[in-house]
Amino acid sequence: MFQLGKTIVSEDILDKDFVCNLNACKGACCVDGDA
Incomplete structure (x- = not known):
């Protein structure tokens, strides 16, 4: 893992x-993570 900004x-x-299916999640999984 590496840090990119925050x-x-x-x-x-x-x-x-x-x-990722952006139409389904609207980017939420990218913000919240998948863990």
Whole structure:
């Protein structure tokens, strides 16, 4: 993990494709995290 501003980001973001359904969650999972 690394810090980007005030946000902690998993290194998985470098290797995995983005698969969130933005129409369903409106970005909430990106803000709240998936844990």
